[in-house]
């Protein structure tokens with residue numbers, strides 16, 4: 001055990017944080033359906049849909065494409081955005097509405113829509129309620145067809161006030177005195193699964209959003225180029241004449257963090273550039289986070305499957321949390337403060353955890369609100385896989401300090417809404433989840449366990465999977481009976 005008393009105390013304080021979204025959970029709005037087929041009879045789903053009077057046929061896309069032009073006024077904390085979404089209807093059904101998440105609208109006065117058009121024609125047939133924008137289409141969008149939504153809006157960023165962590169969740173979106181964070185900042189079409197648009201209410205802790213994979217091209221310009229900050233972002237960057245262009249394909253989200261104080265360290269792993277962004281005086285922590293991410297990308301690449309992008313940004317966040325986005329994650333400033341030069345600390349295992357989300361979230365996505373364990377249990381257990389591969393002497397320390405310190409209890413498969421507080425929620429979904437995976441591995445053996453993880457990754461890659469998929473893919477990998485473990489750890493029956 002290498003736990004410093006001071007560290008333990010400080011950790012107790014930071015780990016007591018009970019997240020509470022400052023956003024008001026909204027009622028589910030009633031969408032307005034203005035769309036009526038004009039002269040066209042909606043066609044049944046076909047592979048090559050017939051063009052309609054109002055839609056120019058566009059080759060079918062594999063994923064939605066987002067093109068954003070953002071002008072950031074760093075000192076005024078405002079962003080003006082011109083966004084174009086090419087959305088392919090891959091639902092298998094015709095659509096007469098699109099549901100778009102506008103998460104910044106959860107903060108009063110933060111999101112101001114100035115224009116919206118569908119296939120080039122301005123529209124007024126939309127309704128906004130909290131984080132939800134329903135756009136009624138003037139004619140049906142047949143299965144397989146592509147529609148173009150253009151949106152113009154401005155964001156007035158809220159001050160990301162870090163309140164008593166016992167009362168309020170760490171705030172990411174917004175600005176602090178030394179950082180500007182754009183997370184879930186642009187409108188995106190939410191997944192449509194079996195005819196249902198998936199946009200859950202925010203909650204006091206945990207993540208509530210579910211994402212389809214999409215391609216992003218984001219052009220960022222600062223109003224005053226002379227004082228432009230250092231930018232960390234999802235995707236590869238390319239310098240243009242007076243802006244920077246970031247591109248990333250098959251990503252769940254596009255995040256950006258800017259600060260005039262960032263220092264940067266980078267390393268190359270194969271063709272992936274991994275960069276660590278940190279505030280001055282935290283060089284040691286910044287390097288350690290980079291090192292852990294480099295090792296994790298190698299370990300997980302071998303154990304699960306390839307890392308999908310050409311870059312990965314690790315960003316010191318001016319708030320008390322770690323958080324994953326595509327090719328990008330935050331680590332709390334507190335982890336850097338507590339970093340003691342060893343690998344037995346929060347900075348290391350949370351860096352491994354957030355890197356693991358580049359597999360269990362970014363590639364194999366799931367419903368973060370209703371089945372949060374599907375990515376979180378695997379991300380937590382991936383910390384163990386990191387330690388056993390790189391620091392095997394610390395595995396038992398990790399179980400004691402990271403997991404069993406909290407005496408985790410509860411069923412693994414709870415929605416965020418049933419968590420009864422941040423700590424009981426993470427105890428169940430993350431830590432009991434890690435225990436379940438350990439027992440499963442002991443039961444079926446290493447060979448079957450890792451073959452299953454590879455298969456699960458391969459089958460789930462690019463998709464939104466469910467708990468049923470997890471067990472369906474697991475089943476053929478072993479003849480061992482693990483039904484008692486499922487009964488012990490889960491409230492639902494899975495086979």
Ligand SMILES: [Zn+2]
Nearest residue numbers: 353357376379
């Ligand atoms: Zn996580």
